[in-house]
Amino acid sequence: MSQEAEAIAIEHLRHDTERRAASEKTLFGFWVYLMTDCVLFASLFATYAVLHHNTFGGPSGKQIFDMPYVLTETLLLLTSSFTCGLGVLSARRRDKRLVLVLFGITLLLGASFLGMELSEFRNLALAGNSWRRSGFLSSYFTLVGTHGLHIAIGLLWMAVMMVRVKRGHLSDNMVKRLTLLSLFWHFLDVIWIFIFTIVYLMGALGV
């Protein structure tokens, strides 16, 4: 009888190890995915680098970038990354209420960032400076817009996760998924730093 119990215990241990291995695979796989996304952005950055002088009689970056506005956007996104990190820490402590609060703040900050970006795009387009205007503006809208699209996907993911956290409990699997989400969110933050530097700061300097 005890031998049987032992066998069952061993079997459980094996399943446990397998599950841990599975979680490790997911984490590694997600890092690899982020790497591929990085290459995607690298292609868009390269495109921007090639085309950013091709204004074709339209405005250059220096003429259209509103730096205080972009700085506000940047601060919103950086703060959201901070609250997202805190959210994962509280998820590890299984503090469900705090997770909801912190990811809620992250969601709001992210949505405000996206709203500001869309309004910036709208104003540019209304002033006749849409993506159709020149090679420079095509590459600008596409690079920044692709980042915005990722933010939108991240927000959607975050909303779905929050509903799930609210309904269920913080299982190991949920914590793992929140960790992946935060990795994604921090990754977008890093991409934004590059956009802020290369597109906006260097653009404002006219480099």
Add this chain to the structure above:
Amino acid sequence: MIGAFANILGRLTLNAFPHDPITIGGAVFMVGSFLAVMGMVTYFKRWKWLWKDWFTSLDPKKIGVMYMVVALVMLVRGGIDALMMRAQQATSVGASHGILSSNHFQQVFSAHGTIMIFFVAMGLMFGLINLVLPLQLGARDVAFPFLNSMAFWLFVAGMILVNLSLFIGEFSAAGWLAYPPLSELHYSPGVGVDYWIWSLQIAGIGSLLSGINFLVTIFKMRAPGMTLMKMPMFAWSVLGAMTLVIFAFPILTATLALLFLDRILGTHFFTAGGGGNAMMYVNLIWAWGHPEVYILILPAFGVFSEVVATFSRKMLFGYKSMVWAIWAIVFLSFTVWLHHFFTMGAGADVNAFFGIMTMIIAIPTGVKIFNWLFTMYRGNIHFATPMLWFLGFIVLFTIGGVAGVLMAVPPADFQFHNSLFLVAHFHTMIVSGVLFGDFAGIMYWFPKVFGFRLNERLGKYAFFCWLVGFILAFVPLYILGLMGATRRLDHYSASLGWQPLFIVAGVGALIIALGVALQILQFIVSFVLRDNTRDNTGDPWNGRTLEWSTPSPAPFYNFAHIPEVSTKDAFWAMKQRPKNEKDKELPYHDIVLPQNTGVGVYIAAGAFLFGFCMIWHIFWLAALSLLGIIILAVIRTSRDSHEQVVSASMVERIEAERLRGGEAV
């Protein structure tokens, strides 16, 4: 009413359906064969079996077989395109204008290239990896089984889009890489280029997912004791290829997206005016395209490494140098893309750099060639069919490689650029390298998957048809290229004297077609006579690596016990060890495997619909299909467990049944 209806369907009108006799013939043939297959499945009441046992399966061996089937059907489709081109060029001279119109000819060569690279070579490669890689690593599955199924179905969605263009609308007439400004809306206003973009985009995302999947599989799922430097060489070559996939395919995704933005939103990335830069497209597409060549060839090299060691009954010569050669190729393949357009005018310094890098990449490839030759040296060589494919490869590939080094010299390339010499060169690399490798792999691993060997005699006939046909089809193209014939010609003057060589090339293509027919016959005959070639040992070739340690066909859980590895060529080492009775008494354990699911099929169906609607500007339906994909993804990830447990007693029963004689299983 009709106007409103037309609006709902975007650009899709009755005019989209074919009008000219050849297209109608092709469309009727394809629809006919499709309906015939559907009818047969219905007649034999196999739908449920097909859906439950195959389409929704997450077993990599089954996914691998499905990849193979799709790729071989596409080989026939792309082959028919090739025959049409050969017929056109053999007859369209002087007053005669051949069988195809100019525009149709352009669609045919664009479709041929696209299909052969994306849906034949890629399909065969991913098929082989699915069949073999987990078994070689001593694993029961890939890292992300669901992703694997989804990637396969995305590949199928892309494949259907390419073929759909035959009877709804048209295909791209801008070549297999759709260079702008020709591929821009201004010069290609139809749906052809959009078909090209979306079929590649969807299949390409599938390839990217597969790349991530297999990379993680290799890093995280090797059997205990199998350090990286004890992996079979095929696994190493897959690791190299998947690394390339991860770095190269996102570039393709971005490039296709930019071209589509140009076409649909009026951006100016690659347009002739508006501040666009068409040369940037050429750079971007080849920054993906050159690594892509190595993505295809590295796994084929891996197959040859396994085949030559097995059939020479020797350990692979120079294992470490093979590994280093793979990684040198991986690195260097990102530093040579400009050799595809030396004539673009980047300047002497840039051309010199890329020319030298191109010559350097021939060195690790040469290392591999010599390693294979030294593996054969003093080996006990068995001339089984996989070995014949290898021998054909090593001769043709070396010739093609030397032609490549010739073109790596920029001043010489100004002569060869866009000539048939180039066409002959890359066909030598891809046919004798990639295809021969994949064929060798199919012959070699077939018994592991199906439990019986393929007919050797027909296999050898097929090989010799391919070999002779290939030489007849492509040596004339080398000569024609040197005589000044450019690629993609649909007509030429009789005074040039090219026609005899084109006719020889056409005869060569027919002999290759005979080879393909023999291969199909080989499958049928081998299936009918399968009792004569049944593999009851699990090790029909006296193999060296772990896949041969499990019975044939491999059980769905691959290994009842996960093997422990202490050397490279692990199974060979096991065979040398005296039989230990204790080995058989190991207790069986529960095996956890993923449950079958149709979600991968549904998501790919959504992607197909999305692509189709973007091509035809049916935006409301595109939005709906995107929403559908998102909902499916949310549902799929909302469940915590997708596993099934195969109990230890069940494993024991299956294994016991196998020992009694595999027929029942």
